[in-house]
Amino acid sequence: MGNVGIFWVCFVLLMAIQAMGVSTAAPVNQTSDHKKIFKEKRSRLRPIDNIFKLPITSRPWPEGNGFASGVLDLGELQVSQVSTFSKVWGSHKEGPDNQGASVYEPTGIPQGFSMLGSYVQPNNKPLFGYVLVAKDVSSSTTNGTLKSPIDYTLVFNTSTISASQDFTLFVWLPVAPDGYKALGHVVTTTVDKPSLDKIKCVRSDLTDQCETTSWIWGSNDLNFYDVRPSNRGVQAPGVRVGTFVARIGVASGPPSISCLKNLNSITQIMPNLKQIEAILQVYSPFLSLHPEEKYLPSSINWFFSNGALLYKKGQESNPVPITQNGTNLPQDPNTDGEYWIDLPPDDANKDKVKIGNIQSGESYVHVKPMLGGTFTDFVMWVFYPFNGPGRAKVKFLKDIKLGKIGQHVCDWEHVTLRVSNLDGQLWHVYFSQHNRGSWVDSSQLEYRNDSSSSDFPTKRPIVYATLNGHASYPHAGLVLIGKNGVGAKDDTVAGGNVMDMGKFVLVSADHLGKSVIEPPWLNFYREWGPRINFSLDKELKSIKKLLPGILKRLFNDFIKDLPREMLGEQGPTGPKLKNNWIGDEA
Numbered sequence: 136m137g138n139v140g141i142f143w144v145c146f147v148l149l150m151a152i153q154a155m156g157v158s159t160a161a162p163v164n165q166t167s168d169h170k171k172i173f174k175e176k177r178s179r180l181r182p183i184d185n186i187f188k189l190p191i192t193s194r195p196w197p198e199g200n201g202f203a204s205g206v207l208d209l210g211e212l213q214v215s216q217v218s219t220f221s222k223v224w225g226s227h228k229e230g231p232d233n234q235g236a237s238v239y240e241p242t243g244i245p246q247g248f249s250m251l252g253s254y255v256q257p258n259n260k261p262l263f264g265y266v267l268v269a270k271d272v273s274s275s276t277t278n279g280t281l282k283s284p285i286d287y288t289l290v291f292n293t294s295t296i297s298a299s300q301d302f303t304l305f306v307w308l309p310v311a312p313d314g315y316k317a318l319g320h321v322v323t324t325t326v327d328k329p330s331l332d333k334i335k336c337v338r339s340d341l342t343d344q345c346e347t348t349s350w351i352w353g354s355n356d357l358n359f360y361d362v363r364p365s366n367r368g369v370q371a372p373g374v375r376v377g378t379f380v381a382r383i384g385v386a387s388g389p390p391s392i393s394c395l396k397n398l399n400s401i402t403q404i405m406p407n408l409k410q411i412e413a414i415l416q417v418y419s420p421f422l423s424l425h426p427e428e429k430y431l432p433s434s435i436n437w438f439f440s441n442g443a444l445l446y447k448k449g450q451e452s453n454p455v456p457i458t459q460n461g462t463n464l465p466q467d468p469n470t471d472g473e474y475w476i477d478l479p480p481d482d483a484n485k486d487k488v489k490i491g492n493i494q495s496g497e498s499y500v501h502v503k504p505m506l507g508g509t510f511t512d513f514v515m516w517v518f519y520p521f522n523g524p525g526r527a528k529v530k531f532l533k534d535i536k537l538g539k540i541g542q543h544v545c546d547w548e549h550v551t552l553r554v555s556n557l558d559g560q561l562w563h564v565y566f567s568q569h570n571r572g573s574w575v576d577s578s579q580l581e582y583r584n585d586s587s588s589s590d591f592p593t594k595r596p597i598v599y600a601t602l603n604g605h606a607s608y609p610h611a612g613l614v615l616i617g618k619n620g621v622g623a624k625d626d627t628v629a630g631g632n633v634m635d636m637g638k639f640v641l642v643s644a645d646h647l648g649k650s651v652i653e654p655p656w657l658n659f660y661r662e663w664g665p666r667i668n669f670s671l672d673k674e675l676k677s678i679k680k681l682l683p684g685i686l687k688r689l690f691n692d693f694i695k696d697l698p699r700e701m702l703g704e705q706g707p708t709g710p711k712l713k714n715n716w717i718g719d720e721a
């Protein structure tokens with residue numbers, strides 16, 4: 136290929152990158168050095184060479200205390216969040232999608248702050264991450280909250296993976312002075328030990344035990360893992376630092392580095408009421424339902440005023456209508472099955488309530504601190520009067536209807552927005568899927584225009600709900616809960632009804648005290664639906680009758696492995712009874 140050919144390859148490539156609408160690294164001078172551009176082609180094709188920016192028009196948040204002020208005092212130790220990086224090393228292979236990973240040092244560290252560790256990310260996503268940096272604000276000269284390491288040990292070097300890297304990386308673990316702990320690694324591209332003032336260790340009382348989570352990259356038994364505090368919940372003080380841990384072999388036992396701990400109160404940094412409203416206005420997802428969905432969401436008050444009934448054990452023949460906001464629902468915190476909610480008994484009204492009422496649909500938001508107050512979780516609950524039956528795929532039989540299996544009265548689903556209290560950004564979204572779920576980075580979400588916001592054009596995330604079961608996913612498509620082409624179907628398709636989750640009711644936010652009043656239905660601890668009213672064995676038998684012999688066993692096996700929730704549980708309990716009310720997501 137001549138120079139002209141090369142030029143066109145590069146030109147088309149650059150146009151394609153620009154068309155993706157993501158900000159790119161510094162533009163290359165096309166006229167001066169064709170060869171240089173061509174050499175960069177391989178790396179330019181990787182998502183990580185783009186820096187992700189939320190496609191959201193940012194406006195200043197309403198006035199408050201410390202929310203989004205950039206700095207948090209954990210107790211004689213200030214932390215700030217840095218998300219500008221300079222690349223130290225990269226591997227072109229292995230890791231997620233076999234696209235390799237890149238290692239970075241934070242840059243632009245504010246005056247007076249120090250690095251606590253480096254950052255690593257797989258190459259299959261645009262660059263989007265942070266590490267905390269810290270500043271000692273104690274008055275002690277001998278026993279401060281930060282100290283330099285006394286030495287380094289080499290964790291490993293990458294000389295054995297020469298095929299997928301341009302040079303060797305050396306990963307160092309700081310040796311902390313007595314009473315201090317290391318929170319991350321220093322990385323170099325030479326064999327020389329880094330200088331001792333490169334990084335700081337933190338006084339032990341400000342550190343917390345952490346655990347390895349997702350695998351970020353690995354080759355030849357050399358691995359990078361993400362870490363987070365082991366103990367997480369609304370009361371847990373553990374703070375995620377954003378650094379990674381390097382290990383030889385698979386992760387087992389506690390990592391060699393620690394997380395931070397917040398010894399101070401979190402109330403100053405949590406968003407106030409006005410800020411909560413502004414955050415939800417900017418980040419609330421659009422809920423995209425399946426085009427064939429028959430069982431739509433509704434508001435709680437629509438459900439109550441359209442025939443929902445409260446049953447009491449022993450008085451089944453005499454259920455009572457539920458009043459506005461559930462003011463006549465029992466408020467004692469018991470789960471004894473003494474009461475339950477059900478649809479109206481007559482078929483006409485039952486069918487009318489089952490299909491929900493999307494016009495009334497709204498999200499019910501629980502706001503709570505997470506990760507030592509460095510983040511706020513916005514748990515957004517959506518209510519459906521009915522959860523439709525399951526569907527399965529068994530090899531070439533692509534759509535087997537599972538009769539009554541999986542269906543139940545009332546369905547509580549949620550997604551959780553995790554917003555940083557340091558910079559006010561939406562960093563992650565949790566998608567709940569049948570008592571499990573997954574965290575997705577904001578860089579991996581789909582966004583759509585917010586047409587309700589005409590004064591400033593902006594976009595908000597999309598959440599897809601599966602047909603009948605209403606599990607949530609970041610992208611449309613089929614997910615099989617099973618293996619080898621046999622499983623229950625989680626089916627999402629764009630183009631159906633859309634519910635704006637930005638129409639919300641704030642139902643609980645402990646840090647705001649009495650200014651948020653919990654509706655009585657939130658404190659109904661019993662089941663939102665009757666106990667199972669069909670024989671699972673009978674249902675299974677009638678489905679198996681229709682299957683060819685060789686598929687019968689496969690079908691049996693996958694049914695055995697399904698989460699209980701998908702087999703048709705009794706009516707679910709409300710949001711307050713779920714583990715994530717005080718804990719982290721599953």
Ligand SMILES: *[C@@H]1O[C@H](CO)[C@@H](O)[C@H](O)[C@H]1NC(C)=O
Pocket residue numbers: 164165166167
């Ligand atoms: C690109 O390179 C040419 C030739 O070396 C030079 O004259 C021009 O100023 C450069 N442009 C930029 C934007 O660096």
Ligand SMILES: *[C@@H]1O[C@H](CO)[C@@H](O)[C@H](O)[C@H]1NC(C)=O
Pocket residue numbers: 278338340
């Ligand atoms: C340093 O401070 C920590 C935490 O306040 C305390 O536990 C420790 O005893 C102090 N050490 C010295 C030598 O003063």
Ligand SMILES: *[C@@H]1O[C@H](CO)[C@@H](O)[C@H](O)[C@H]1NC(C)=O
Pocket residue numbers: 289291292293294295326
């Ligand atoms: C780099 O790692 C290899 C393989 O573990 C080891 O043999 C070598 O001594 C290391 N090099 C240095 C300079 O530590």
Ligand SMILES: *[C@@H]1O[C@H](CO)[C@@H](O)[C@H](O)[C@H]1NC(C)=O
Pocket residue numbers: 436459460462654
């Ligand atoms: C019931 O809910 C509505 C909004 O859904 C609210 O305006 C009203 O104040 C609530 N009433 C009670 C008694 O909680």
Ligand SMILES: *[C@@H]1O[C@H](CO)[C@@H](O)[C@H](O)[C@H]1NC(C)=O
Pocket residue numbers: 584592
């Ligand atoms: C979304 O908004 C942008 C900017 O306002 C506009 O250019 C674009 O056409 C819109 N896209 C859709 C699908 O409406």
Ligand SMILES: *[C@@H]1O[C@H](CO)[C@@H](O)[C@H](O)[C@H]1NC(C)=O
Pocket residue numbers: 665668
């Ligand atoms: C349970 O099923 C039986 C028989 O199908 C029916 O008669 C009864 O009304 C059902 N009970 C409830 C609570 O739906």
